[in-house]
Amino acid sequence: MAKLILNRLSKAFEAGGRPAVNDVSLEVRDGGFLALLGPSGCGKTTVLRMIAGFEQPTDGSILLGDRVLADASDMVAPEHRNMAMVFQSYALWPHMSVADNVGYPLKVRGISGQKREQKIREALNAVRLEAYADRRPADLSGGQRQRVALARCLVTEPDVVLLDEPLANLDRHLRQEMEETFREFHARSGATMIYVTHDQAEAMALATDVAVMSEGRLLQVASPQEIYARPEGRLVGGLVGQGAILKWPAALLENRLLDWDMLQQSLSHTDGQDCADILVRPQDVEIAGEGMAATVTSVLFEGERYALKLALGDEQNLRAFSRQPVQVGDRVSIVIRSAWRL
Numbered sequence: 023m024a025k026l027i028l029n030r031l032s033k034a035f036e037a038g039g040r041p042a043v044n045d046v047s048l049e050v051r052d053g054g055f056l057a058l059l060g061p062s063g064c065g066k067t068t069v070l071r072m073i074a075g076f077e078q079p080t081d082g083s084i085l086l087g088d089r090v091l092a093d094a095s096d097m098v099a100p101e102h103r104n105m106a107m108v109f110q111s112y113a114l115w116p117h118m119s120v121a122d123n124v125g126y127p128l129k130v131r132g133i134s135g136q137k138r139e140q141k142i143r144e145a146l147n148a149v150r151l152e153a154y155a156d157r158r159p160a161d162l163s164g165g166q167r168q169r170v171a172l173a174r175c176l177v178t179e180p181d182v183v184l185l186d187e188p189l190a191n192l193d194r195h196l197r198q199e200m201e202e203t204f205r206e207f208h209a210r211s212g213a214t215m216i217y218v219t220h221d222q223a224e225a226m227a228l229a230t231d232v233a234v235m236s237e238g239r240l241l242q243v244a245s246p247q248e249i250y251a252r253p254e255g256r257l258v259g260g261l262v263g264q265g266a267i268l269k270w271p272a273a274l275l276e277n278r279l280l281d282w283d284m285l286q287q288s289l290s291h292t293d294g295q296d297c298a299d300i301l302v303r304p305q306d307v308e309i310a311g312e313g314m315a316a317t318v319t320s321v322l323f324e325g326e327r328y329a330l331k332l333a334l335g336d337e338q339n340l341r342a343f344s345r346q347p348v349q350v351g352d353r354v355s356i357v358i359r360s361a362w363r364l
């Protein structure tokens with residue numbers, strides 16, 4: 023197998039209009055699991071559809087190793103890319119059994135008999151649905167149907183598996199269960215996977231690499247840990263984790279990772295007008311004896327703790343957690359243990 027390369031990829035649906043995908047360059051390593059993360063309309067699905075071969079780029083190219091799959095003048099048909107796409111809607115045949123659904127792509131490819139039976143068994147085994155081979159999709163739960171769709175894409179041993187918000191229709195409990203199935207599926211199949219989602223927690227939980235998009239452009243590509251700890255810019259910072267973005271006097275903020283001493287020092291140098299955006303996560307805000315004054319504006323009891331919204335004197339807001347009960351309107355004093363300059 024080989025690396026999937028997007029090289030300055032663009033797509034404009036109308037000539038001269040704003041491109042849905044704008045100059046995106048990205049390498050997905052062989053066997054990697056990439057989440058394409060971004061708000062609705064940012065161009066994620068269009069990138070995926072270009073990789074699958076359902077849309078042609080207006081500029082740039084897509085390569086699998088050194089094979090050019092598509093550029094503005096040419097493209098390899100979807101059925102010749104050895105890729106499989108899993109949709110939100112599962113797209114199962116209702117009148118066929120689970121085994122026949124899974125085996126359908128083999129039938130199309132002219133594979134039959136024992137070889138077909140064995141591949142179906144292996145694929146069902148990979149998603150733990152061996153016992154359901156004879157059922158119809160209607161007699162399965164949402165999560166099981168999704169697993170059938172996965173098995174059906176595994177059966178052809180694709181080089182690349184493309185998933186378009188595959189968990190969007192499932193409830194929270196099932197989503198968690200399916201996240202586990204996806205991770206396992208990735209480990210077992212060794213396929214390169216590209217997973218479109220607007221849910222940052224899902225992207226973080228699943229992928230080995232996260233690519234963040236906004237308005238057609240790629241903002242940052244890194245491991246989930248890196249994106250979480252060192253987001254680049256306001257857009258990425260606002261998208262990952264539950265952080266608040268505060269305007270802070272920039273005078274003495276030399277580092278990007280900031281502790282309370284540094285934050286305090288720059289607060290006392292407010293003479294300069296320059297402000298920096300800093301990302302503050304709720305777990306880094308401590309309600310302490312001495313610190314900055316804040317007012318509690320909202321309290322949500324979460325069982326093990328209270329989730330608070332706090333207003334600072336300058337009308338900026340941030341979040342914090344408290345183990346002690348607090349009331350809306352309480353005045354508290356806070357210390358920001360750690361922040362990240364965006």
Ligand SMILES: Nc1ncnc2c1ncn2[C@@H]1O[C@H](COP(=O)(O)OP(=O)(O)OP(=O)(O)O)[C@@H](O)[C@H]1O
Nearest residue numbers: 035036042060061062063064065066067068069220
């Ligand atoms: N076939 C099309 N014709 C014209 N415009 C399109 C077409 N497909 C997508 N677009 C536009 O391209 C932009 C990107 O759409 P895309 O579906 O890629 O976004 P997305 O990030 O996947 O969003 P969502 O999460 O809502 O699916 C949007 O403005 C959309 O309206």
